[in-house]
Amino acid sequence: MLQVWVIVLASFLYLGVLFGIAWYADHRADHGRSLIANPVVYALSLGVYCTTWTFYGSVGRAAANGIGFLPIYLGPTLLFALAGFILYRMIRVAKANRITSIADFVASRYGKSQLLGGLVTVIAVVGVIPYIALQLKAVSNSFTILSSYPEIVMPASAGAVPLFQDSALYVAMILAAFTILFGTRHLDATERHEGMVAAIAVESIVKLVAFLAVGAFVVWGLHGGVADVFARAAEVPEVARRLTRADTSAAYGSWGTLIFLSLFASLLLPRQFQIAVVENVDVKHLNRAVWMFPLYLFLINLFVLPVALAGLLHFPAGTVDADTFVLTLPMAHQQEGLALFVFIGGLSAATGMVIVETIALSTMVCNDLVMPLLLRMRWLGLAEKADLSGLLLEIRRWAIAIILGLGYLYFRVAGEAYALVSIGLISFAAVAQFAPVVIGGLFWKGGTRDGALAGLAIGFVLWAYTLLLPSFAKSGWLPEGFIAHGLFGIELLRPQHLFGLTGLDEITHCLVWSLLANLGAYIGVSLVRVPNAREARQASLFIGGTDLSGHLAWSGSAGVADLLPLAGRFLGRERAEDAFMRHARSRGLNSVEELPGDARLVNFAENLLAGAIGSASARAMVSSVVSEEPLGLDEVMNILDEASQVRAYSRELEQKSLELTRATAELRQANERLRELDRMKDDFISTVTHELRTPLTSIRAFSEMLHEDPKTDLEQRSKFLGIIVSETVRLSRLINQILDLAKLESGRAEWTVNAVDVDEVIHEAADSLTALFAEKRVTLDLSGLDKGLTVMADRDRLMQVMVNLLSNALKFVPPDSGMVRVGADGSAQEVRVSVTDNGPGIHAADHEVIFDKFRQGSGGTDVLTDKPQGTGLGLPISRQIIEYFNGRLWVESVPGAGACFLFTLPRQAGDNGKKF
Amino acid sequence: MIRTRLVAQRLAFLFLLGCVFFNYPLLSIFNQGGSLFGMPPLYAWLMGSWLVLIALLALVIEGMHD
Numbered sequence: 001m002l003q004v005w006v007i008v009l010a011s012f013l014y015l016g017v018l019f020g021i022a023w024y025a026d027h028r029a030d031h032g033r034s035l036i037a038n039p040v041v042y043a044l045s046l047g048v049y050c051t052t053w054t055f056y057g058s059v060g061r062a063a064a065n066g067i068g069f070l071p072i073y074l075g076p077t078l079l080f081a082l083a084g085f086i087l088y089r090m091i092r093v094a095k096a097n098r099i100t101s102i103a104d105f106v107a108s109r110y111g112k113s114q115l116l117g118g119l120v121t122v123i124a125v126v127g128v129i130p131y132i133a134l135q136l137k138a139v140s141n142s143f144t145i146l147s148s149y150p151e152i153v154m155p156a157s158a159g160a161v162p163l164f165q166d167s168a169l170y171v172a173m174i175l176a177a178f179t180i181l182f183g184t185r186h187l188d189a190t191e192r193h194e195g196m197v198a199a200i201a202v203e204s205i206v207k208l209v210a211f212l213a214v215g216a217f218v219v220w221g222l223h224g225g226v227a228d229v230f231a232r233a234a235e236v237p238e239v240a241r242r243l244t245r246a247d248t249s250a251a252y253g254s255w256g257t258l259i260f261l262s263l264f265a266s267l268l269l270p271r272q273f274q275i276a277v278v279e280n281v282d283v284k285h286l287n288r289a290v291w292m293f294p295l296y297l298f299l300i301n302l303f304v305l306p307v308a309l310a311g312l313l314h315f316p317a318g319t320v321d322a323d324t325f326v327l328t329l330p331m332a333h334q335q336e337g338l339a340l341f342v343f344i345g346g347l348s349a350a351t352g353m354v355i356v357e358t359i360a361l362s363t364m365v366c367n368d369l370v371m372p373l374l375l376r377m378r379w380l381g382l383a384e385k386a387d388l389s390g391l392l393l394e395i396r397r398w399a400i401a402i403i404l405g406l407g408y409l410y411f412r413v414a415g416e417a418y419a420l421v422s423i424g425l426i427s428f429a430a431v432a433q434f435a436p437v438v439i440g441g442l443f444w445k446g447g448t449r450d451g452a453l454a455g456l457a458i459g460f461v462l463w464a465y466t467l468l469l470p471s472f473a474k475s476g477w478l479p480e481g482f483i484a485h486g487l488f489g490i491e492l493l494r495p496q497h498l499f500g501l502t503g504l505d506e507i508t509h510c511l512v513w514s515l516l517a518n519l520g521a522y523i524g525v526s527l528v529r530v531p532n533a534r535e536a537r538q539a540s541l542f543i544g545g546t547d548l549s550g551h552l553a554w555s556g557s558a559g560v561a562d563l564l565p566l567a568g569r570f571l572g573r574e575r576a577e578d579a580f581m582r583h584a585r586s587r588g589l590n591s592v593e594e595l596p597g598d599a600r601l602v603n604f605a606e607n608l609l610a611g612a613i614g615s616a617s618a619r620a621m622v623s624s625v626v627s628e629e630p631l632g633l634d635e636v637m638n639i640l641d642e643a644s645q646v647r648a649y650s651r652e653l654e655q656k657s658l659e660l661t662r663a664t665a666e667l668r669q670a671n672e673r674l675r676e677l678d679r680m681k682d683d684f685i686s687t688v689t690h691e692l693r694t695p696l697t698s699i700r701a702f703s704e705m706l707h708e709d710p711k712t713d714l715e716q717r718s719k720f721l722g723i724i725v726s727e728t729v730r731l732s733r734l735i736n737q738i739l740d741l742a743k744l745e746s747g748r749a750e751w752t753v754n755a756v757d758v759d760e761v762i763h764e765a766a767d768s769l770t771a772l773f774a775e776k777r778v779t780l781d782l783s784g785l786d787k788g789l790t791v792m793a794d795r796d797r798l799m800q801v802m803v804n805l806l807s808n809a810l811k812f813v814p815p816d817s818g819m820v821r822v823g824a825d826g827s828a829q830e831v832r833v834s835v836t837d838n839g840p841g842i843h844a845a846d847h848e849v850i851f852d853k854f855r856q857g858s859g860g861t862d863v864l865t866d867k868p869q870g871t872g873l874g875l876p877i878s879r880q881i882i883e884y885f886n887g888r889l890w891v892e893s894v895p896g897a898g899a900c901f902l903f904t905l906p907r908q909a910g911d912n913g914k915k916f
Numbered sequence: 917m918i919r920t921r922l923v924a925q926r927l928a929f930l931f932l933l934g935c936v937f938f939n940y941p942l943l944s945i946f947n948q949g950g951s952l953f954g955m956p957p958l959y960a961w962l963m964g965s966w967l968v969l970i971a972l973l974a975l976v977i978e979g980m981h982d
């Protein structure tokens with residue numbers, strides 16, 4: 001079953017599934033439904049800490065010296081107990097400053113120094129390469145062993161295999177291709193990879209389950225439980241040696257050193273920083289990880305010692321490499337499926353590490369090493385190029401390929417001399433060099449760029465001299481005498497007994513020298529001078545946790561016109577525009593163009609760029625377009641010390657009071673409008689009362705006539721009663737219409753449009769006013785009415801208009817001699833109605849004024865005639881109604897010669913476009 | 917995350933507790949032959965105290981909302 005093609009196919013299928021998961025997670029993220037915004041996924045993705053070192057190497061380490069594999073996992077447990085002090089702050093700082101890598105973090109902390117970012121990148125790349133070599137070695141070995149099933153054959157040493165038959169080379173190439181597909185598909189302003197994190201979380205589950213499966217198989221399948229394994233081991237003296245540790249102070253010292261070392265490594269390894277800090281979706285997820293990640297480590301270590309002991313018991317000493325027990329034990333018992341599953345588990349451990357590590361390193365190489373150099377080479381003209389986002393991706397892809405290439409090279413050169421864990425420890429010791437500048441940078445404000453540079457440089461040199469170079473020497477690439485007799489044969493310079501220090505294992509020896517020198521140089525050189533302005537600002541950002549951005553970052557200014565194209569060059573036009581738009585919205589503006597070219601905008605642009613090209617390069621780029629006066633030391637110190645805190649508060653207060661003034665002005669305006677509306681409401685009520693009085697008067701008149709003259713004949717009486725009834729009806733209608741007016745004003749009026757006979761409406765209106773006309777003895781002449789004129793209109797509204805016009809006329813004609821004439825005629829398009837009286841007439845200047853609402857209600861100016869009567873509401877309502885039906889209402893009059901009110905209505909209602 | 921200083925202090929205490937659990941001199945007490953719960957004493961102690969520490973971490977973190 002375990003032919004080569006089956007193993008290869010299973011591997012590719014597995015990688016394909018991972019890719020599918022990543023794609024799906026990216027897809028979800030693009031639609032705003034993040035798959036990884038979950039504390040459990042976060043805790044699982046932290047499991048990237050467990051690589052093939054854990055999966056294969058731990059058993060090998062346990063077979064060599066028992067429980068000695070464990071400190072590597074106790075350290076991270078302790079780190080997470082300190083999460084509130086360290087990780088929590090790092091995540092907050094990284095989010096606020098768009099930190100994209102550990103190099104970016106250090107560079108940013110010490111004044112955005114490009115030099116420092118570059119140095120950290122070099123250390124990280126050189127330091128991590130052995131670690132990558134370890135993964136290649138583990139995968140290629142496990143592949144070789146599994147493919148020779150059913151025999152168990154140890155792979156030949158890497159140097160002995162011709163280059164193109166070396167499976168590690170192909171593993172490296174496949175992993176490079178896979179990583180490039182995974183991590184460099186597009187450029188993200190925050191350098192986050194949702195799909196990758198989802199895939200890593202899944203891989204964490206796979207490798208854990210695979211290891212637990214082997215453990216369960218070995219403990220319960222091959223033996224009678226954990227106690228049985230230990231009991232049998234105790235019987236064999238050669239194996240029983242692993243059950244206890246050497247009881248010497250050196251052994252306890254190196255034990256403690258490893259706990260301490262792994263504590264820092266789980267924080268400072270580029271991939272751990274990437275997953276724990278950069279990819280963190282929500283700082284709250286850290287809560288769950290505090291116990292869940294240690295629990296994960298606990299579970300994956302549960303069976304390490306039993307498996308190692310079982311392997312030692314099972315295989316004759318020296319025949320099988322203990323690093324492969326996890327795989328060879330199931331193979332030796334013909335568990336083909338389990339063996340394949342283990343291989344996939346190991347592949348998970350390797351791919352997870354390689355993907356995240358190389359993506360993190362490639363980001364650092366691109367942002368902190370290559371881009372700053374390229375941007376410095378002015379003859380390349382990069383700074384003027386329109387779009388650099390493609391170039392950034394290209395650099396990262398090459399970086400991934402080169403890093404894996406270097407990993408392979410190290411594997412060929414030095415991979416054979418060491419067990420898996422020993423190779424990994426070399427890398428751990430390298431990244432531990434970051435500890436003083438990172439931890440110190442989080443707690444001590446006095447650290448300077450020079451101190452950080454000095455500490456890192458000397459720590460790195462000592463690490464290389466005491467650990468990296470000896471690994472080359474042991475592999476025969478440097479003369480053996482280098483280790484035995486020191487550089488140039490000087491005994492004091494023996495790399496593993498530097499200055500005669502003996503009695504320590506090589507890792508502890510390296511750490512003692514390198515970290516002592518590192519810490520000493522960092523603090524010592526930092527104390528040579530006070531931090532300069534920029535360092536002090538960054539220190540307060542990282543330590544104080546106060547957000548001084550916007551106040552301090554830039555004193556100069558630059559407009560959107562400069563900054564947007566700059567961001568667009570690195571992020572791509574669309575992404576940059578999106579980001580600026582969001583920024584504009586967050587400031588309550590509607591478009592990017594409205595953004596003021598102030599310090600806040602500049603700071604925003606720098607942060608945005610920092611996500612793509614690192615903080616140091618971002619600063620350099622932004623400063624090329626910003627016309628700033630660099631902040632003087634005094635200025636910054638002023639703002640930092642207490643007195644200026646107060647000043648900052650007072651500035652805030654000033655701003656607040658400014659806002660208050662603005663709000664007050666707005667309130668005053670609103671108040672004035674309210675008062676105006678209130679006055680209009682009073683006017684409205686007084687005029688409305690008039691409208692109600694007209695029908696009431698009519699009802700009262702007829703009722704009194706009936707009441708005072710009981711002898712009225714029946715016919716007359718029923719006519720009067722009929723009028724009273726219809727007037728009452730009209731009154732209630734009127735009240736409804738007054739309510740309507742309110743609706744009309746608010747645009748919520750209802751209209752019932754029918755074909756209306758104009759002649760009939762006029763007669764009905766006239767009938768309802770007969771009593772009033774009779775009372776004032778005014779003649780109403782209805783002889784000028786053409787028959788059969790119809791319009792599309794609301795009957796009640798039209799009636800209302802007629803009554804208004806007639807009663808209006810009646811009011812102004814003289815008693816006894818008064819005369820009101822109504823005429824109606826029509827053309828094909830429209831109907832025209834006129835109401836003519838012989839009253840005093842209206843001044844030309846007032847012809848429009850009388851239609852103004854409430855104008856008369858004010859009472860102060862008597863615009864109509866010298867005889868103020870009326871309300872002024874009737875005419876405006878009438879005009880609104882007529883205009884609603886697309887008609888016109890106007891007056892023709894000469895003072896002293898009466899007035900003629902005319903309106904026209906179209907025969908067809910048309911679309912009643914005019915709304916009130 | 918760490919809402920109160922109290923929770924942060926409890927975690928810091930657990931950090932120190934872990935340092936003591938996992939180091940000399942406590943380790944030397946268990947670094948001997950024989951068996952504890954069917955396991956070598958050193959192994960039983962380390963795995964056991966590790967699990968207890970994790971449980972305490974969980975207790976402090978998950979209980980902090982109360």
